[in-house]
Amino acid sequence: MEHVKANSRRPWVVGVSGASGTPYAASVLRALLAAGEAVDLVVSRASRLTLLDETGIPLRDAHWREDLEEWLARGADGKPDTFGGIGLDDVRYWPAGDLAAGPSSGSYPVKGMIIVPASTACVAGVALGLSKDLLQRAASVTLKERRPLIVAVRETPLNGQTLKHLVTLDEAGAVVLPASPAFYAGATHIQDLVDFVAGRTLDAAGVPHTLYRRWEGELGGGSRESG
Ligand SMILES: Cc1cc2nc3c(=O)[nH]c(=O)nc-3n(C[C@H](O)[C@H](O)[C@H](O)COP(=O)(O)O)c2cc1C
Numbered sequence: 001m002e003h004v005k006a007n008s009r010r011p012w013v014v015g016v017s018g019a020s021g022t023p024y025a026a027s028v029l030r031a032l033l034a035a036g037e038a039v040d041l042v043v044s045r046a047s048r049l050t051l052l053d054e055t056g057i058p059l060r061d062a063h064w065r066e067d068l069e070e071w072l073a074r075g076a077d078g079k080p081d082t083f084g085g086i087g088l089d090d091v092r093y094w095p096a097g098d099l100a101a102g103p104s105s106g107s108y109p110v111k112g113m114i115i116v117p118a119s120t121a122c123v124a125g126v127a128l129g130l131s132k133d134l135l136q137r138a139a140s141v142t143l144k145e146r147r148p149l150i151v152a153v154r155e156t157p158l159n160g161q162t163l164k165h166l167v168t169l170d171e172a173g174a175v176v177l178p179a180s181p182a183f184y185a186g187a188t189h190i191q192d193l194v195d196f197v198a199g200r201t202l203d204a205a206g207v208p209h210t211l212y213r214r215w216e217g218e219l220g221g222g223s224r225e226s227g
Contacts, residue, residue: 011038011092012205013103013113013142015135018046019154021117021179022054023076023190027198028116028152030072030086031209035202038090040103040110041068042135045096046119054078064093076194096133103138112148113138116201117179120155120162127165127172149174150204152197175204185212186222 012032016025032039041064043051048059055074059067065088075082094101102108115122115135122136126149131137142149151174153166166176177200181193192212199211213222 009038010109010111011040011090012111012207013040013042013138015042015044015113015115015118015122015138016047016051017044017115017117017119017122017135018050019117019119019122019179020050020054021152021154022047022051022071023194024152024154024179024197024201025116026072026074027076027191027194027211028114028201029091030083031198031202031211032207033086033088033090035207035209036090037111037207038092040092040094042094042096042101042103042138044119044122044133044135046121061093061095068093076190082191094134096135098134099131099137101134101138104134104141106141106145110142110147112150112205113142114150114152114201114205115139116150116152116198117154118151120153120158120165123151123153123162123165123169126151126174127168143172143174146173148205150177150201151175152177152179152201154179177201177204184215184222 043059051059057071072086073081073083125132125136126139129140131140170176179197181196187193195211199209202209
């Protein structure tokens with residue numbers, strides 16, 4: 001019998017959909033790469049609008065590497081070149097319309113998928129199994145393969161339909177993670193609030209990080225240290 005050669009690359013698929021909150025995606029991407037994780041990135045068509053709106057950066061398929069570099073260097077407050085030294089060697093970029101891409105098949109090896117931020121349209125599409133683009137198809141594949149799926153939904157208020165879709169995702173095994181920052185970790189800047197949500201997202205994926213200070217069982221600990 002031939003030896004089975006292990007495919008060592010097992011990335012996280014990161015889907016960025018068209019909800020507000022592209023800084024959450026940037027923080028998750030930076031932390032995954034810092035943790036030594038490989039990333040397969042899928043950016044929906046609509047999220048190019050939110051990215052443009054929130055950062056001024058156009059994400060172009062043909063120039064994704066330089067655009068992504070600029071995006072990941074940007075702070076949540078919009079300041080360019082806030083973060084440096086982010087290597088993109090472990091990133092594979094798939095255009096959202098490429099339904100023949102690796103993550104569209106269950107036989108393509110991945111650890112799981114993180115959708116950050118997740119729009120209500122994306123939540124609906126994944127709950128109903130629409131697979132209208134690569135992002136939604138990859139999410140459906142993640143569920144059918146029983147792999148971890150984390151859905152960082154961003155909308156407020158939520159209508160009944162979205163709430164039902166979120167219950168469907170929960171029942172299908174996904175982690176529904178509202179992009180909802182907490183204030184106990186001593187945040188003093190926008191970046192701290194963004195990193196809290198990104199950190200909880202990585203917690204759900206089981207990826208180690210130092211994005212926020214964890215609760216240690218003492219009231220007022222966060223405000224004392226940051227003050
Ligand atoms: C500037 C901007 C901000 C938006 N913010 C949200 C949002 O926070 N949550 C949401 O569910 N949809 C939001 N939308 C609407 C989605 O982009 C829209 O429903 C789109 O169809 C989502 O497509 P996608 O899931 O394929 O990315 C926003 C749209 C724009 C242009």
